[in-house]
Amino acid sequence: MDGSLTTPPTTTLDPPVLEVEDLRTVFLTDAGVVRAVDGVSFRVGAGETLGIVGESGSGKSVTALSLLRLLDEQARIVGGTIRFKGQDVLAMRPAELRAWRGDQAAMVFQDPMTGLNPVLRILRQVTEHIVSHGRMPPAEARQRGVGLLRRMGVAAPERAAASYPHQFSGGMRQRVMLAIGVANDPALLIADEPTTALDVTIQAQILDLLRGLNEEFGTAIVLVSHDLGVIASVCRRVVVMYAGEAVEEAATAEVLADPRHPYAWALVNAVPRLDAPIGARLTSIEGMPPDPLHLPQGCRFEPRCPFKIARCATEHPPMLEVAPGRRARCWVTADGRSLPRPAVPATPAAPAARDAAPPLLEARDLVKHFVLPRRSLFAPAEKVHAVNGVDIALGRGESLGVVGESGCGKSTLARLLTRLHEPTAGSVLFEGRDITHASPAALRPLRPRLQMVFQDPYASLNPRMTVGEILVEPILAHGRAASRQAARERVGELLTTVGLKPGFASRYPHEFSGGQRQRVSIARALALDPAAVVADEPVSALDVNVQAQVLNLMQDLQQRLGLSYLFIAHDLAVVRAFCDRVAVMYLGRIVEEGPAAEIFAAPLHPYTVALTSAIPEPGRQRVVLGGEPPSTLRLPEGCAFRARCPVARAACAEPPPLREVAPGRRAACHFPGDFAPHPTPVRSASLADHQRR
Amino acid sequence: MSAPLDVSIGAPGIAVPAVAAPSRLRRRLRRYGPAWVGGGIVIAWVLVALLAPWISPYHPDAVDVSIRLRPPSLAHWMGTDTLGRDVFSRLLHGARLSLAAGFTVVILGAAIGTTIGIVAAWTRGFGDEALMRLTDLVLCFPPIILALAIAAALGIGPLNTILAMLVVWWPKFARLARALALVQRSQEYVEAATVLGLRPRRILARHILPNTLGPLAVLVTLDLGNAILTFAGLSFLGLGVIPPMPEWGSMVAEGRELVEQWWVAAFPGLAILTVVVGFNFCGDGLRDWLDPRSRSR
Numbered sequence: 001m002d003g004s005l006t007t008p009p010t011t012t013l014d015p016p017v018l019e020v021e022d023l024r025t026v027f028l029t030d031a032g033v034v035r036a037v038d039g040v041s042f043r044v045g046a047g048e049t050l051g052i053v054g055e056s057g058s059g060k061s062v063t064a065l066s067l068l069r070l071l072d073e074q075a076r077i078v079g080g081t082i083r084f085k086g087q088d089v090l091a092m093r094p095a096e097l098r099a100w101r102g103d104q105a106a107m108v109f110q111d112p113m114t115g116l117n118p119v120l121r122i123l124r125q126v127t128e129h130i131v132s133h134g135r136m137p138p139a140e141a142r143q144r145g146v147g148l149l150r151r152m153g154v155a156a157p158e159r160a161a162a163s164y165p166h167q168f169s170g171g172m173r174q175r176v177m178l179a180i181g182v183a184n185d186p187a188l189l190i191a192d193e194p195t196t197a198l199d200v201t202i203q204a205q206i207l208d209l210l211r212g213l214n215e216e217f218g219t220a221i222v223l224v225s226h227d228l229g230v231i232a233s234v235c236r237r238v239v240v241m242y243a244g245e246a247v248e249e250a251a252t253a254e255v256l257a258d259p260r261h262p263y264a265w266a267l268v269n270a271v272p273r274l275d276a277p278i279g280a281r282l283t284s285i286e287g288m289p290p291d292p293l294h295l296p297q298g299c300r301f302e303p304r305c306p307f308k309i310a311r312c313a314t315e316h317p318p319m320l321e322v323a324p325g326r327r328a329r330c331w332v333t334a335d336g337r338s339l340p341r342p343a344v345p346a347t348p349a350a351p352a353a354r355d356a357a358p359p360l361l362e363a364r365d366l367v368k369h370f371v372l373p374r375r376s377l378f379a380p381a382e383k384v385h386a387v388n389g390v391d392i393a394l395g396r397g398e399s400l401g402v403v404g405e406s407g408c409g410k411s412t413l414a415r416l417l418t419r420l421h422e423p424t425a426g427s428v429l430f431e432g433r434d435i436t437h438a439s440p441a442a443l444r445p446l447r448p449r450l451q452m453v454f455q456d457p458y459a460s461l462n463p464r465m466t467v468g469e470i471l472v473e474p475i476l477a478h479g480r481a482a483s484r485q486a487a488r489e490r491v492g493e494l495l496t497t498v499g500l501k502p503g504f505a506s507r508y509p510h511e512f513s514g515g516q517r518q519r520v521s522i523a524r525a526l527a528l529d530p531a532a533v534v535a536d537e538p539v540s541a542l543d544v545n546v547q548a549q550v551l552n553l554m555q556d557l558q559q560r561l562g563l564s565y566l567f568i569a570h571d572l573a574v575v576r577a578f579c580d581r582v583a584v585m586y587l588g589r590i591v592e593e594g595p596a597a598e599i600f601a602a603p604l605h606p607y608t609v610a611l612t613s614a615i616p617e618p619g620r621q622r623v624v625l626g627g628e629p630p631s632t633l634r635l636p637e638g639c640a641f642r643a644r645c646p647v648a649r650a651a652c653a654e655p656p657p658l659r660e661v662a663p664g665r666r667a668a669c670h671f672p673g674d675f676a677p678h679p680t681p682v683r684s685a686s687l688a689d690h691q692r693r
Numbered sequence: 694m695s696a697p698l699d700v701s702i703g704a705p706g707i708a709v710p711a712v713a714a715p716s717r718l719r720r721r722l723r724r725y726g727p728a729w730v731g732g733g734i735v736i737a738w739v740l741v742a743l744l745a746p747w748i749s750p751y752h753p754d755a756v757d758v759s760i761r762l763r764p765p766s767l768a769h770w771m772g773t774d775t776l777g778r779d780v781f782s783r784l785l786h787g788a789r790l791s792l793a794a795g796f797t798v799v800i801l802g803a804a805i806g807t808t809i810g811i812v813a814a815w816t817r818g819f820g821d822e823a824l825m826r827l828t829d830l831v832l833c834f835p836p837i838i839l840a841l842a843i844a845a846a847l848g849i850g851p852l853n854t855i856l857a858m859l860v861v862w863w864p865k866f867a868r869l870a871r872a873l874a875l876v877q878r879s880q881e882y883v884e885a886a887t888v889l890g891l892r893p894r895r896i897l898a899r900h901i902l903p904n905t906l907g908p909l910a911v912l913v914t915l916d917l918g919n920a921i922l923t924f925a926g927l928s929f930l931g932l933g934v935i936p937p938m939p940e941w942g943s944m945v946a947e948g949r950e951l952v953e954q955w956w957v958a959a960f961p962g963l964a965i966l967t968v969v970v971g972f973n974f975c976g977d978g979l980r981d982w983l984d985p986r987s988r989s990r
Contacts, residue, residue: 418888440893447890460881464903473899474889524885 015086017187017220018044018067024079025059025066034292036062036075038244041319046187047218051231051252053267054241055543057289063241064192064224068101085187103133106181110193112173116165122149122176123161130183148179152209169628171202175209182213189213192224199405199570201625203230204614208624210234226543228267229615232256240264243289243300246319250326258338260328262305265339270548272577274600274615281555282577283342284548288513299331307332307339358432359393360564361417361450361532366390366426368412385632386412388588389426391658394532399558399565401579401596403572403611407629409588410568411455414536417566418452419443431531448478448528455537457517461509467520468505471495474527494523499553515546519553526557532564539574551578572615576600584608587629587640590658594665604661604672606645639670647675728978734971742788749782753939762954772956774947780960783939787961790851790940791968794933795921798858802920803913805859806866811897811905813867814874825871828864836861837926844932851940854933858923869912873905880904907983915976918969925965941965 025037037059044050054060065071067082069089082089084105092100101107109115116125126145130136136144142161149157152175165173174194181189191210195203211234213219225231231238232252240248240261248261259265262285269283287304290296296303302312311331319327320334333339368387374380387409394400404410415421417428419435427436430450435443454460461470471491472484481487492502498519509517518538525533538554539547551574557563569575575582576596583593584607592605603609610625627644630636636643638653645652651670658668741748750770757777765772771780813824831839844857877883878901886896927933928942936943941961948958 415884420884420887440887444890444892447888450888452885452888454881454885456881460885462882462886462900462904465899473886473891473895477889477891477895521885524889528889 015083016043016045017048017085018042018222019083020067020080021083022080023063023066023077023082025062025071025075025077028074028076032293035244035295036292037066039080040239040241040244040246041080042239042246042249044188044220044222047214047220048237049214049221049223049235051235051238052222052224052241053226053228053231053238055226055267055289055545057292058241059244060224060226060241061192064107064190064222067190067222068105068107069097070101070107099133102129102186103135103184104186105188105190106184106186108174108177108181108189108191108194110196112170112177112197115177116173118165120164121161122163122165122168126161126176126179126183129180133184135184145179145183148183149176152176152179153205154179171198171205171628174198174202174206178206178209178213182217182219185217186219188220188222190222190224193226194223195230196225196227200572200614201405201610202628204624205626207233228252228256228271228544240267243295244292245300245329247301247330248326248328249319250323250328254323254326260322260326260333260339261301261330262307262332262339263301264328266304266545269342270544272548272551272571272573274573274576274612281552282548284545284552286549288515299329357396359429360396360431361394361534361566362429363390363392363413363417364427364429366392366413366416366428367424368409368416368421369424382633385588385635387416387423388635390585390588390590392583392590392593394564394566396531396564397558397562398581399567399579401567401569401575401582402585403569403575403582404585405570405611405629407632408585409632410570410585411536412588413585414452414534414566414568418450418534420452448474448480449531451525451528451530451533453518453521453525453533453535453538456541457514457521458509458541460521461517463509466506466508467495467512470509470520471505471524471527474524478528480528490527494527495520497526497557498523499549513546514542515549518542518546518550522550522554522557526561529561530563532566534566534568536568537570538567540570547574554578572600572612584611587632587635589640589668590666591641591669592665592667593658594662594667598665602673604665604667605641605669606647606675607641609675610644610646639668645675647671724981725978727974728981731971731974731976731978734967735975738788738792738968738971741785742792745785745789749779749785751779751782753778753783753786754937755779755782762951762957764954765956771960772954774944774957775951780944780956783944784941784960784964786939787941787944788964788968790934790938791921791925791942791965794851794855794858794924795917797855798862798920798924799913799916802859802862803866803909803916806863806868807870807902807905807909809863810867810870810872811874811901814871814878815893815897815901821871824867828867831861831864832868834861837923840923840927841930841932844927849932849935851934851938854924854927857932858920858927862920865916866909866912870905870909873908874901877901877904911976911980911983914972914979918972918976921972922965922969 020043021041023037023040024035027034027036040063042050052060052063062071062075066077069077071077077090084100123142123145126148127138127141130141130144131138135141146157146161149160154160154172154175168176194210195206198206207230210221210223214221221234223231223234235252238250238252238255239246240255240263242263248255248259248264250260255264256268259268266283266285272282285304285306290300290303298313298315299305299317302308305312309332315331317329317331317334319329322328322333322336366387367389370384370386372382372384390413392400402410402413412421416423419428419438423436427434429435430446433446435446468488468491471494472487475481475487475490481490488505491505495502495504500516500519500523509520512520535554539550542550554565555578558565567575567579579596581594582596582599583590584605585591586607592599592603592608599608600612603612614625625644630640630643638655639645639648642648642652649671654670656668656670658666661667661672755778759777760773761775761777763769763773769779769781771784774780774783809824813821840857840861843860844854847853847857883896883900886900924933925940925942925945928940929946931946934940934943941964944961945958948954951957
């Protein structure tokens with residue numbers, strides 16, 4: 001992202017690569033006409049990078065699909081223009097469109113698992129477009145294909161070229177998708193949530209790749225994402241979308257520092273940041289996006305806006321120039337003023353000093369292996385080594401975070417601690433009692449005190465029961481209410497506790513949004529007055545603003561009800577905002593554990609260093625970790641992180657024990673602290689850094 | 694086709710296309726037309742079965758040898774059989790036994806099979822293995838031959854035939870229910886129910902069973918025609934009913950050697966055909982309707 005590359009001197013003469021004027025796309029549904037994209041305009045010059053950010057349903061993906069006219073049958077572009085280097089895309093005939101797509105403009109999709117054809121070899125899929133667009137004869141195209149795979153960081157490209165997609169991991173497939181995307185040196189690459197399905201360290205690799213493509217080949221990039229951090233690490237400019245409209249368009253750094261639309265303001269401040277004070281509340285806005293069939297007459301954000309004025313309810317604001325080079329759709333900031341910073345949250349009371357009281361929930365040397373079905377009668381049985389010796393203890397009133405990438409065993413750990421799975425070895429203690437091999441009947445009286453909140457708000461509620469039935473069920477099953485009437489009253493209380501209306505009890509889960517469902521899930525966990533709640537990625541499926549609401553709710557509940565949380569997550573910033581202590585998992589083992597503030601300020605294990613630096617946050621010194629986690633089918637000898645570790649030495653062939661390195665801090669590394677990142681710049685410095693660019 | 698369309702109505706500055714989505718009625722008809730036809734046929738046959746004593750012109754067993762093997766006429770719409778009985782009246786009464794047998798076998802078979810399948814999925818381990826090997830054992834035999842053998846051993850008569858069919862009928866429901874329940878078992882809301890300390894019986898009845906009913910209902914509907922056909926087949930072979938009783942399969946059997954008098958076998962054959970087709974159309978429609986992927990289009 002260098003000024004000389006993003007603003008070549010010729011931009012003023014050449015038409016921009018992409019010019020979108022007042023784009024309108026509708027969906028024709030049985031219920032009526034849904035205006036998914038409603039008047040979006042932007043331009044992307046040669047070699048420029050533009051991000052489109054918004055929550056789910058904001059119309060950002062439909063915008064991306066509209067640009068290449070890849071919409072389904074029931075979606076129609078009903079207005080506006082799309083110009084590609086001066087050519088009218090909407091007027092192209094099917095044959096022209098085919099010749100243009102994949103040649104001059106290409107797209108990379110979100111899901112690397114379904115984006116490749118499973119029955120074609122990798123190389124064939126990369127060269128297909130080169131040959132079919134007549135760029136090169138097949139033999140030459142194959143050479144270029146292998147070259148492209150190498151450029152995209154695919155290990156051993158000659159061998160990979162002959163493989164099939166199922167032999168590749170998600171990150172590797174996304175690299176192949178990118179190779180296909182840039183195969184014909186397109187002037188424009190559209191990437192729709194290209195890293196959403198990937199882990200942070202892999203995401204950092206892919207984002208690096210995108211930046212590199214832009215710098216090296218001058219490919220203009222339109223990056224669609226729900227994550228401002230991802231956009232900020234690649235794109236110079238950003239369009240913020242809300243309810244089908246662009247609400248703000250400006251340089252990314254400016255939006256991050258000084259958002260001029262209240263929705264952009266909410267988006268910026270809802271994200272937990274690694275440099276915010278520990279335990280601070282997140283800023284969230286209440287309410288939900290408007291029903292696309294019944295949009296409000298005035299500003300579409302007015303019902304949720306904390307800054308609204310009288311005019312907002314009646315007059316729909318146009319995109320106004322609020323400062324040189326930046327536009328926003330807001331009456332409040334129309335005169336060029338900034339929005340106030342969120343009130344600095346009071347530093348929460350220091351967590352009560354934990355005495356030597358025995359822990360509430362404890363795991364000792366916990367192991368879980370899953371035996372896979374044999375491939376054939378005589379094949380040896382293979383085992384997934386999900387959890388390989390974990391020691392962890394959750395104290396009363398504490399919140400302990402467990403972080404790691406997918407496949408590191410953190411969800412299995414959650415299910416072992418709640419005894420949904422039976423451990424292979426080791427022991428689980430709850431309130432001092434050994435429940436490692438307790439029978440379901442023996443566990444039943446303990447269950448109310450140890451509850452769980454699940455990841456997927458769509459799968460964790462029985463679709464055939466009303467919310468009331470879901471909440472009444474445990475109360476009656478454990479005889480916690482004298483009568484049905486009393487149980488119903490308790491349900492009303494529970495719903496109020498989690499910020500829902502008691503009247504919602506008669507509705508079915510599908511009538512709620514993801515955030516509301518997650519609140520119901522929390523209410524269900526609270527129904528039996530638990531002492532400890534194990535939360536398995538409770539916010540990872542939610543939009544940032546809803547995520548902030550749910551996290552704030554969980555924090556309030558902890559203080560009011562004295563809960564202890566074991567909080568599983570892959571998002572470090574969320575864990576940091578939420579937890580007192582953090583344990584980092586890699587390949588079924590804990591590699592580092594300690595107080596949240598200290599771990600993030602000075603990580604000791606090289607994996608923690610890489611993990612904290614991989615978070616796409618503006619102005620962060622990044623360490624991009626190469627490679628991918630090894631297979632859980634066969635554990636590596638010695639230190640499990642050895643193969644990816646930047647400071648691995650001969651001594652690492654010996655497995656390092658998890659030992660106390662400093663008071664209250666444990667790490668499983670022979671050389672703790674040897675691999676130190678540059679100190680995290682403070683927030684103001686990071687902004688100055690951005691403005692310099 | 695995304696050339697800008699005619700835009701007309703709508704609030705100022707907001708364009709709404711004047712064209713509506715491609716006729717909804719036509720789409721629905723194309724999708725569910727056969728299901729409605731099938732439903733109509735099934736309802737008609739159920740009504741016939743219920744009202745047979747009142748709408749049939751003759752008593753089904755009224756023998757009159759003087760008018761034996763008469764071709765269809767105004768007096769006897771479908772002719773008469775070897776004993777001079779009215780084929781039309783026998784056909785209407787035959788619907789009662791055929792439908793009753795079909796419904797009984799499928800509903801009882803589904804209930805037994807589903808219970809076994811869900812219990813197998815829940816217990817896993819040895820119980821699962823034992824139950825599934827038992828279903829495999831039954832599924833090894835061609836169903837009609839096994840039913841034939843059992844029915845023959847039990848003796849002739851509708852009840853024994855239904856019993857014999859039940860023995861071969863439950864395994865397919867057990868298989869399907871087990872597969873569906875295994876999927877549900879790993880759903881987070883079932884895990885949540887376990888964490889809440891609910892008893893297995895309640896989890897099975899309240900959480901797993903209701904969420905497996907959709908696909909099971911499809912199999913039940915598709916299977917009704919099949920069961921009626923099998924029952925008629927067994928009757929045709931002389932097992933289903935004791936002779937004077939009107940039943941479609943045995944009526945076809947009576948007309949089997951009467952080449953000239955086609956009406957004796959053809960009309961009951963047609964009755965079987967329509968009822969089976971009707972249930973199949975219903976089942977297909979139900980499957981499409983329950984499948985969200987096909988519904989959204």
